Amino acid sequence: MMQGGKGDRDSFTSKFGVLAALAGSAIGLGNIWRFPYVVGQNGGGAFLLIYVIFIAAIGVPVMMSEFMIGRSARLNPVGAFKKNAPGTKWHLVGMLGVVSVFIIFAFYTVVAGWTLEYVVQSVRWILFPAKFGFESMNNDALTLFFSDHYDSFTQGIWRPIIWFVVMMCLTGYIVISGVKNGIEKYTKILMPIFLVLLLILVSRSISLEGGREGLVFLFKPDFTQIREAPFRIVLEALGQAFFSLSIGMGTLITYGSYIKRKENLAGTAVSVVAADTFVAILAGIAIFPAVFAFGIDPADGPDLVYKTLPVIFQNMAGGLIWAFLFFVLLCFAAITSTISMLEVIVAYFSEQLNMSRKKATILSMISAGFLGIICTVSPDVFGIFNASPDLMLPLGGFFIVVFIGWFFSGEKSKQELSSDGAFKIRYYRLFMFLVKFVAPLAIAFLFALGVYSKVINIFPSLG
């Protein structure tokens, strides 16, 4: 997969390879780090309910549309629109995607770097507890290790930059050397282990005294908080849904272009969406009981998981070992996402601008590297980049569904959905109804209101 430069385009080797790569892209920091804190900030159960509705009614159709655009053209997002709609301005949607990828890739890789810090620190604490004033590695040591580490680390300059650069290089290395040999192989083993570990955390967390309240918070819809800022919150639910599914900026157009013609697109999309949502909800079930059991503020923000995970580990025998394992696997989950972003830029540079794969990768790394370093030194820039998916991804998703709903011929749609007649198309009418009407209207409406409410937040006099 993906090794070929110009001409000899590669594709995913097996059905499992497709699912592994797509689930690898979708499942990542968006599920473990972003989802719990966004849910926590926006009122819990009611937000989750809206989120799940968006996932099903908008997420699945957008994902299928991206696959259809990518696989029919077998090209990067810009090339795919050019090929499907020659002589029109549609390729600008692909361009918007490529630009969004730069921004999201940059800040995402910064956060991915944090996991490395935790991996390395937990090893140091396990191996050399004496250095930190402890006779042996125990849970008091764990408390000290985690307390304030997040703040002192993220407020530092050099360590976040170093880990960011390491993460960027790892991603670049994998993308240059081709994803098939490495990632497909490791994803197969590591993703299931990650799931098991997550389940262990869940079982520890829900048995904490006072943890039940966390489950109530997560699953019992209470709309009070949403009523206070409905437009902003609902747009954030949409943005989080897009972010978690990796849709709205052409990542899945690119991956879709590597899917073989015999693969079933609808089935693939539904499996990926189900797996991604399952993992996000599991992360919620791991985090919120502990949040409530230990009196942490659910609306704490981006450091929520970094504050909450330690207290779960502390309550487990051999806590630091669990912490180490968890961060290693989280780091891996993050890399399978960063490569899917870098792959978009690389596919664009190499196919549209005729660069070699290696040159394209290095150029993308350097340019995204600058953005990422600005992110690590400026919390404001980080905040803006981290908020950008809420606007950019729905915008991209809007054009993608409009394209499939209104500009892609019915005949081609049927060809893609049935994989040239190999599969019976189920729910064709429902799909068309969703991409023609429901998804575009809902996105446009939420986008307009969300932007309006953000603007009047900044300039209250306009309200």
Ligand code: TRP
């Ligand atoms: N979905 C990934 C996560 O949840 C992040 C990601 C990968 C992404 N590719 C993307 C987000 C494309 C938006 C667009 O961690």
